[in-house]
Amino acid sequence: MLNQSSNQKMSQKHELFPLKVENLALEVNGKKLINNLSFKLEANGITALMGPNGAGKSLTLRLLHNLIEKTSGTISWNNQTNQKLIQNAQAMVFQKPVLLRRSVIENLRYNLHVKKIPNKTEQANLIEEALTRAGLKGHANNPARLLSGGEQQKLAMARALMTKPSILFLDEPTASLDPNSTLVIEDLIKEANDQGTKIILITHDIGQAKRLAEEILFLTGGKVCEQGKTLDLINNPQTKQAKQYFSGEIVTENQK
Amino acid sequence: MTDISEAFANALHLIISADKDLVEIILLSLKVNLIAVFISCVIGLSIGALLAVYKFKGRTICLITLSALMGLPPVVVGLIVYIFLSNSGPLGILGLLYTPTAMIIAQAILITPIIAALTRQTLEVMHNEYYEQLKSLGVSKLAMAKTLLWDGRYQLITVVLAGFGRALAEVGAVMIVGGNINHLTRIMTTAIALETSKGNLSLALGLGIILIIMSFIVNGLVYAINLTAERQAYA
Numbered sequence: 431m432l433n434q435s436s437n438q439k440m441s442q443k444h445e446l447f448p449l450k451v452e453n454l455a456l457e458v459n460g461k462k463l464i465n466n467l468s469f470k471l472e473a474n475g476i477t478a479l480m481g482p483n484g485a486g487k488s489l490t491l492r493l494l495h496n497l498i499e500k501t502s503g504t505i506s507w508n509n510q511t512n513q514k515l516i517q518n519a520q521a522m523v524f525q526k527p528v529l530l531r532r533s534v535i536e537n538l539r540y541n542l543h544v545k546k547i548p549n550k551t552e553q554a555n556l557i558e559e560a561l562t563r564a565g566l567k568g569h570a571n572n573p574a575r576l577l578s579g580g581e582q583q584k585l586a587m588a589r590a591l592m593t594k595p596s597i598l599f600l601d602e603p604t605a606s607l608d609p610n611s612t613l614v615i616e617d618l619i620k621e622a623n624d625q626g627t628k629i630i631l632i633t634h635d636i637g638q639a640k641r642l643a644e645e646i647l648f649l650t651g652g653k654v655c656e657q658g659k660t661l662d663l664i665n666n667p668q669t670k671q672a673k674q675y676f677s678g679e680i681v682t683e684n685q686k
Numbered sequence: 687m688t689d690i691s692e693a694f695a696n697a698l699h700l701i702i703s704a705d706k707d708l709v710e711i712i713l714l715s716l717k718v719n720l721i722a723v724f725i726s727c728v729i730g731l732s733i734g735a736l737l738a739v740y741k742f743k744g745r746t747i748c749l750i751t752l753s754a755l756m757g758l759p760p761v762v763v764g765l766i767v768y769i770f771l772s773n774s775g776p777l778g779i780l781g782l783l784y785t786p787t788a789m790i791i792a793q794a795i796l797i798t799p800i801i802a803a804l805t806r807q808t809l810e811v812m813h814n815e816y817y818e819q820l821k822s823l824g825v826s827k828l829a830m831a832k833t834l835l836w837d838g839r840y841q842l843i844t845v846v847l848a849g850f851g852r853a854l855a856e857v858g859a860v861m862i863v864g865g866n867i868n869h870l871t872r873i874m875t876t877a878i879a880l881e882t883s884k885g886n887l888s889l890a891l892g893l894g895i896i897l898i899i900m901s902f903i904v905n906g907l908v909y910a911i912n913l914t915a916e917r918q919a920y921a
Contacts, residue, residue, distance in 0.1 A: 497818055518824055528819035531837040540833075544823050575919035610890040 445515060446507045446596055447473035447628070449494075449668045454503035456489055456637075456652075464489055465652040467503070475644030476619065476629040478660070479613050482675065486652035487632045491599045494630070521595035525602040527586035529574040534566055537574045538589055545593050556592050563618065564588035580611030591627070598622060600631040604638065636664060636676060648672050651666060689855045689887070696888035697895060701744040708892055714841050718860070719853040722793030727846055730798045734805025736830040738813045754808070755799035760792075764862030765843040771863065784865040789873070797849040804845040809834040840915030844908045851904045854897065 449471040456464035469487045471477055479487045492498045494505060496513040507516050530537050538557045547553055561567045564584040569577060574585060583603060590598060600619065604612040619642060623629050633639055639646060639660055646663045648656040650671045656663060667673045696712050700708050737748060771783040771791075782788045812834050820830050835842065857875035864871035866880055874893045879888040 456867075492818075495822060497821055520822075522822040524818065528816060530816070530833070543825055544825050544829070573919040 431514070446516065447471065448508060450504070450506045452504045453492075453505070454490075454493060454505060455501045456486075456493060456498070457501040463652055464493065464500075467649075467653055469647055469654045469657055471628075471630070471645075471647075473628055475533070476623050476631060476642050477645045477647060478631065478639040478643035479632045479647050479649060480639060480675070481649035481655065482671075486647040487649055488601055490649065491522070491630065491632060492599055495520055495523075495599050518521075519596040520599065521590035521593070521597075522599040522601070523583070523586045523590050523603050525605050527582045529577075529582055529585065532574060533571050534561070534574050534577070534585060535570040537585065538592060541592060543590050547593075551672070560588040560592040563591065563621075565614070580607050580614070582617055583607060583611065585617070587615060591618070593621050594625075595627055597628045597630065600629060602632050604633075604635070604636065612638075640664065693887035693891050697891035700888060701894040705889075705892070706894075708889065710869065710875055711872055711877050711893060712896055713852070714786065714871075715875075718789045718873055719793060719850060722790045722797060722853055723846065723850045725794040726797040726801050726849055729794075730801030730849070731805050731835060733798075733802040734807075735809055735835050737802070737806040738809035738834060739827050739831045740849060742763065749803075749806070750800055752803045756803050758796060758797055758799065760856055760858035761862065763792055763795050764859030767795065767859065767863045773883070783863065783908060784867060784871060786864070786871055788863040789860045789871060791852050792863045793856060796856060796859060797853050800852060801845055801849045804848065808841045808845060809838050812838050837920075840911055840920055843911050845906050847911075849902050851901060854900055854904075 441575075441676040451470070452468050454464055455462060467486070467490065479490060489498065490499075492499050495497055496517045504511060505513060510516060517685065531538060532540065535557060538560050539553065542553050542556060547556070560652070561570055564581075564587065566581060566585060566588070569581070574582065576583065587603070600618075603619075604615050607615065619629055619631070629642075631642065643660045646656075646658060646660050648663065648671075649655060655669050656667060656672045660674075663672065664676050667676050725909050733752075735747065763817055764794075767788060768783065770777045771780070771788050772778055773783075782791070802877065809831075813830070816830070816834065816837075820833065855875065860871075860873060861876045861879065864873070864876065866872050866876040872880075874897050878890045878897075881887070881893075
């Protein structure tokens, strides 16, 4: 059953890739925040977006997820450019989890309600699966916002994954977590990827990129600076900015 | 001083003995104000939630207008409603002037902007927090407004109670459109004004005490609701 569903999801995911971004730009109040950004991503593996603060990583993720509107350029998911249609197959988890002022179970149920899954049995199964995945079965009826930071992020991950998205965007999902919680979230990320969800992840943690990502997209100044296989890019960066960043030097956007 | 203490003693007697006139005035006050607040909630909560979610051209003007309407002078509202409902006015044919319905209309006009503006303010903060997550889940703007109304329910109860408190204390508009007619349109605040001018301090004080107790209850409820919501992380 799981294999069948994974296979089905794999084929859905492949229908959305390759992702081609061409000359993408975002201008706010006359300031170019994303500047002629172009890259191509394939369906397989986990892609890490890396780069100093202000490089445009979060904005790129939000543009891909249609949370903000681009100024110009194209985002094409296997030649499909209607972002609204694609958004249904995507999910996103933010650095600080945004949970509704409701119980854990109601947070999960809300997602199913939005995705129009009215069948009670299916709802119950998906909720049960999500609670198990997040390890929150004992907290189902507790207010979500009273959970610890790690538990809140696990709930946010489980909520994002419960409708089995083809693409999952993660904006520094472990930035404020301790090593144990980070490990749990990383396991959830790997599990989701194994089951057919393409992951695009922002991280500043080079170790995390090595543990999770097959590929890195290194951004500076709203542009792609380098793109390559994780270990190749970390061990043998070609650009000055990437060399500084991966050697552990403090790189800021002002130093470009 | 003796007069005041005697009036105070008489007032307490009126309250303890549940004086018929006193009870009638209190019940009419509650009826008029509760219906007015209900109408204001239906309109004000909807307007507030929609303004919190939808960003459109002219929204700033709407917000400024709403804030300005919050400070509407009650006597002016009373005058306008009076003009509309008077025999020569456009709605004179309805024969509503000097009835509790006219008072409800005036009160609703006064309270709706307050509830709408406070709702917008409360829900906009929540909207800023929820927006990206709800958009990510694929929630429509209208569904966002509904979600905010539900998740903000504890704060909104305090908004509604603030509106109710304002209505309870109002005197100018209801005096003009209700006419303060005994057994028909006499409510607590208008009765206090009339009885004081007549020198009947006992009834005025008795009603004043009840009004203050109600105000305490309303504010106590606001505090308790906020505390419960914070404890349960629903605030």
